[in-house]
Amino acid sequence: MSRGLIFRGVAWGATGFAAVAFGSVALADNRPSGQRGVDAFFESADVDGDDQITREEHATAAREKFENMDADADGMLSTDEMAPPHAAMGKGGAQKSKVTATEAMKKMDSDGDGRLSLDEHAEAAANKFGEWDANDDGSLTRQELAAGYKNARSGKKR
DSSP states (O other): OOHOOOOOOOHHHHHHHHHHEEEHHOOOOOSSSHHHHHHHHHHHTTTOOOOSSHHHHHHHEEEEHHHHEEEEEEEEOOOOHHHHHHHTTTTTSTTTTTSSSSHHHHHOOOSSSSSEEEEHHHHHHHHHHHHOOOOOOOEEEEHHHHHHHHHHHHHHOO
């Protein structure tokens, strides 16, 4: 292999490394972790991209969240299945949830069997939507969702 080809390979490799290493600095996300969570949920739930989450979009997102948490795919959630995603809601300090997965389970488990069915989860999600829809227009803005998440983490209602 000629020296020219070796040099070009090293130069391109160094350029690629610099683009990845220094590009990530430019793309750093300085939003608080709680806001990142709100934004991520909002963007995934707002299926039609109209910058609001309808009751139907929220219900669909809640069902998908339930299915993602249901690690053993038995159609029921245990506190063990709820704990990791519940804890992740507040990662990063100031946004830490004051409500444990066990406390959340007690609030949502309407039949008291210690497990959460899809119907119980859907009912709880619908109730949260109603609490968080501050202007009662049938949709959630990013601000309403952020306020709802903040209140849910602290155990408050609207």
